[in-house]
Amino acid sequence: MSLHFIEFELNGRTVEGTCEARRTLLDYLRSDAGCTGPHAGCEHGVCGACTVIVDGKAVRSCLMLAVQANGKAVETVEGLTDNEQNLHPIQKMFREEFALQCGFCTPGFLMTLVALDRTEPRPNAAEMRAALSGHLCRCTGYQGILRVVDRLAEETR
Ligand code: FES
Numbered sequence: 001m002s003l004h005f006i007e008f009e010l011n012g013r014t015v016e017g018t019c020e021a022r023r024t025l026l027d028y029l030r031s032d033a034g035c036t037g038p039h040a041g042c043e044h045g046v047c048g049a050c051t052v053i054v055d056g057k058a059v060r061s062c063l064m065l066a067v068q069a070n071g072k073a074v075e076t077v078e079g080l081t082d083n084e085q086n087l088h089p090i091q092k093m094f095r096e097e098f099a100l101q102c103g104f105c106t107p108g109f110l111m112t113l114v115a116l117d118r119t120e121p122r123p124n125a126a127e128m129r130a131a132l133s134g135h136l137c138r139c140t141g142y143q144g145i146l147r148v149v150d151r152l153a154e155e156t157r
């Protein structure tokens, strides 16, 4: 079994280690880097629960190899805040709008919205809805999540 050395930035700190070429970024983050926020749902690119931000773009960590993260900046939901009293504004909106129940899908929704929120020009509600169409939630019925989208779109104007 051949191992590859990788080094990347994870939520602002440098992570380095070795892994097999076939190891997904999702598995590496959860098992080696201690970031269990990205969730393993379908593990084949359908549900969006594993979404992280890599070099500014939302990506499915189940479809990316850990070796592909070498030299890149990776952000997971853990990087949004280190303090429950100081949530990221989009996390606060999720709480205020009852946009989560079990929370399994939530890190993925959050990371996609955070990545979009940083783009210029900022996306409108239709563009955010289109991006979120790649995420599945089995609890909320999506209405609370869409209220967050509407609030973000309102702030964008
Ligand atoms: S676990 Fe990656 S998209 Fe479902």
Ligand code: FES
Pocket: 099, 100, 101, 102, 103, 104, 105, 106, 136, 137, 138, 139, 140
């Ligand atoms: S809150 Fe449970 S799957 Fe979305």
